[in-house]
Amino acid sequence: MNAAAQNFSKTYREARDRFLQAARAAGGRVNHHEHPLRGPEGEVLATDVARIGPEDAPFILALGSGTHGVEGYCGSGVQTALLAEGFADGLPDDTGLVLIHGINPYGFAWNRRVNEDNVDLNRNFVDHAKPHPENPGYEELAEAINPRDLSPETMAESRAHMRAYAERHGHRAMQHALSAGQYTHPNGVQFGGLEPVWSNRTLRMILREEMAKARRVVFIDIHSGLGACGEGEIICTEPETSETYKRMRRWWGARVRSTVSGDSISSNVPGSITVCLAEELQGREVTPMGLEFGTVPIAEVTMALQADNWLHQNGGPDNPKAKEIAKTIRDAFYIDADDWKEKVTAQTRDVCRAALKGLHE
CATH class of the missing domain: 3.40.630.10 (Zn peptidases)
Incomplete structure (x- = not known):
């Protein structure tokens, strides 16, 4: 070492x-x-x-x-x-x-x-x-960013929605939607x-x-x-x-x-x-x-954040997947x-x- x-x-x-x-x-x-x-x-x-x-x-x-x-x-x-x-x-x-x-x-x-x-x-x-900053891209993608479960099918659907958004608006807009913060979904990423x-x-x-x-x-x-x-x-x-x-x-x-x-x-x-x-x-x-x-x-990194947020909404440290997601x-x-x-x-x-x-x- x-x-x-x-x-x-x-x-x-x-x-x-x-x-x-x-x-x-x-x-x-x-x-x-x-x-x-x-x-x-x-x-x-x-x-x-x-x-x-x-x-x-x-x-x-x-x-x-x-x-x-x-x-x-x-x-x-x-x-x-x-x-x-x-x-x-x-x-x-x-x-x-x-x-x-x-x-x-x-x-x-x-x-x-x-x-x-x-x-x-x-x-x-x-x-x-003051009024909080808005992030319309996040609002459009909220369900994809915060998937209901972590099954392969749901995660594939999430990635498809985000790819489609990037194709329409560009990768910088996609990154902004994902990372610029939001003030409307307390349980969201x-x-x-x-x-x-x-x-x-x-x-x-x-x-x-x-x-x-x-x-x-x-x-x-x-x-x-x-x-x-x-x-x-x-x-x-x-x-x-x-x-x-x-x-x-x-x-x-x-x-x-x-x-x-x-x-x-x-x-x-x-x-x-x-x-x-x-x-x-x-x-x-x-x-x-x-x-x-x-x-x-x-x-x-994105998938890790999605998994962590899903865990937060589904029992946190008491969930059987907690150690794996951590x-x-x-x-x-x-x-x-x-x-x-x-x-x-x-x-x-x-x-x-x-x-x-x-x-x-």
Whole structure:
């Protein structure tokens, strides 16, 4: 096993323990934000924050993991690996390193991409006092996206409906219908919620506590599931004409892609974490990104999400298929192979080093 791989884990509990041990060994100050629910073995769930560097640092590099629950296997492993290898030892004296572990701890522990309310957290940061964004493509495909059962016949019918939609409207429209979020089907895939959920409120509090004194902040939210296996894309949610995008291209080059321009592997979705950063850290220069690592073909990811959602509506962990489906969705968002773990860690390390350089330009 290589050096990076030994920092990745097989369960949320193991991942949390490893992260906290590595944070303390690196001299970090650790805070815990305990979730009201428990994990599958009765374990405590929490969003944990490790901070290294001065409390009043004008520059902050932050890394988040587990926004999409089960994707925390990737993000947590990378965070722990960077701590264990001594990445924080090279921080400039005026810079703080903030690691936010398990932003959606419930989904992480229960092997779900969504939270305890079936909410996709990265679609939840909208203004819920206003009319929610519409997704007409999802409405047209709702029955196909959320099949009544997982039989071969039903799944084949689901794929046929989605192929037909793509043929009529194009593959980008198909991707948007599937992934841009929806606010009308609480038990469906990609539900964005009707109010700020626990993880939304907790993350906002963490940002105010840890970053209010900073002048410049880079926030790297680690994701997995889109793109070529092991390859990372830096996702910007602002247009190419924005100062944020121009800054990101200057720091990280061509691997930066904008969702607004349609250049990214990700759709341009409402209510992502970048909205939260902009709202909570007004008056500061904030450079927020999604760092997305590829796993398996998108068709397999889609089927895993469909199976997970079907399970949610049919008994959840009490269903006889629960363990099988939990493994299916975990495998869709996390490649349990040493070379993949080393690859995603190395790329994140490079992105972080460039961020430190950029913060001081």
